[in-house]
Amino acid sequence: MKAFIKAWKGVCGAKVGATLVVPQGKTFLLNTLEFEGPCRAKRIHFQLGGTLIAPETTSWGNGGDWINFRSVDNLILDGGGKIDGRGSNWWEPCKKTSTFGILFQCRRRPTALKFHNCNGLRLKGLTHLDSPKRHIAINGCKDVVVSDLLIKAPEDSPNTDGIDISDSSKVLIQDSTIKTGDDCVAINGGSSFINVIGVNCGPGHGISIGSLGDGGAYDTVEEVHVKNCRLSNTQNGVRIKTFQGASGYARKISFEHIFFNNVDNPIIINQFYQDKGKLRSYGLFGKATAIKVSDVTYSDIRGTSASDRAINLNCDDTVGCTNIVMKNIAIKASAEAPKIYGFCNNAHGTALHVNPKVACLSQRPWMI
Numbered sequence: 001m002k003a004f005i006k007a008w009k010g011v012c013g014a015k016v017g018a019t020l021v022v023p024q025g026k027t028f029l030l031n032t033l034e035f036e037g038p039c040r041a042k043r044i045h046f047q048l049g050g051t052l053i054a055p056e057t058t059s060w061g062n063g064g065d066w067i068n069f070r071s072v073d074n075l076i077l078d079g080g081g082k083i084d085g086r087g088s089n090w091w092e093p094c095k096k097t098s099t100f101g102i103l104f105q106c107r108r109r110p111t112a113l114k115f116h117n118c119n120g121l122r123l124k125g126l127t128h129l130d131s132p133k134r135h136i137a138i139n140g141c142k143d144v145v146v147s148d149l150l151i152k153a154p155e156d157s158p159n160t161d162g163i164d165i166s167d168s169s170k171v172l173i174q175d176s177t178i179k180t181g182d183d184c185v186a187i188n189g190g191s192s193f194i195n196v197i198g199v200n201c202g203p204g205h206g207i208s209i210g211s212l213g214d215g216g217a218y219d220t221v222e223e224v225h226v227k228n229c230r231l232s233n234t235q236n237g238v239r240i241k242t243f244q245g246a247s248g249y250a251r252k253i254s255f256e257h258i259f260f261n262n263v264d265n266p267i268i269i270n271q272f273y274q275d276k277g278k279l280r281s282y283g284l285f286g287k288a289t290a291i292k293v294s295d296v297t298y299s300d301i302r303g304t305s306a307s308d309r310a311i312n313l314n315c316d317d318t319v320g321c322t323n324i325v326m327k328n329i330a331i332k333a334s335a336e337a338p339k340i341y342g343f344c345n346n347a348h349g350t351a352l353h354v355n356p357k358v359a360c361l362s363q364r365p366w367m368i
Contacts, residue, residue: 189219213246260303324349
């Protein structure tokens with residue numbers, strides 16, 4: 001720990017730029033560690049060749065983050081090394097449905113790697129293993145490129161999202177493989193101009209926008225584009241999920257060139273999302289509000305569904321979803337779902353060459 005802190009002070013205070021090297025073949029046991037800026041150095045290269053591992057016990061965590069980069073601009077983190085959160089002891093309370101104390105302990109698990117207010121970030125080529133909770137969190141950042149990552153945790157590891165984005169803009173995630181117990185990529189409120197390209201996802205809960213509006217919050221997400229991604233044996237495919245009783249919008253979203261292999265819910269908009277770990281109900285004292293979902297395009301999407309409801313547009317009864325465009329979609333039943341169909345509730349838009357059909361969308365053969 002002391003060696004890392006000392007090395008960080010050196011590179012952060014350098015006049016121009018500097019490199020911090022974690023050598024290959026070495027393993028370092030670390031408690032919570034924060035690399036804080038702003039730095040004098042205009043660019044910092046954190047070259048991780050070895051392995052960083054968390055303690056096996058759960059006594060060191062306080063619900064925050066294990067490794068945290070804060071207010072460090074133009075950071076490059078690469079080198080082919082590993083970040084191992086050793087999260088198995090943290091997961092067990094989450095697998096039990098017992099007292100509120102256990103649920104509280106479950107929800108206070110640490111994120112393995114967090115970037116807060118780190119503009120110009122480049123994260124490349126690392127392996128991320130078994131985080132207690134989220135593997136990577138990107139919060140309040142601009143101009144970020146994440147590429148060539150391998151993120152792995154068991155399918156039954158709870159809430160182990162691969163990459164979680166919030167309050168950030170101009171983020172590119174590309175050419176990575178993510179196999180976890182929750183969302184491969186989750187795009188949360190305050191995020192815009194997010195591109196997810198060439199991601200292999202599965203197992204996990206798919207690629208999600210949201211959940212949005214937790215606790216009745218005002219949340220916004222726009223200009224999200226997911227392209228050339230493959231999802232295999234996931235609980236969901238491409239998903240938009242929002243709580244009732246909230247406000248805001250999710251708009252200008254596209255899912256293009258997507259392939260599904262045995263995915264439970266390939267295409268889903270769920271405006272009635274409920275977090276099973278929280279006892280909360282919205283709309284009990286008046287008419288429920290909802291986040292407005294609009295301008296969502298699905299194109300060139302193929303593969304197999306493991307559930308009978310292959311397309312599920314379950315939009316809010318009052319606000320609904322508008323300008324939903326579907327074109328060139330061919331989803332077939334896998335062996336686990338001998339018959340599939342499309343479902344919709346208060347969704348409005350157009351469809352061209354879509355299988356299974358979605359009755360609430362107008363058929364427009366002249367669409368280009």
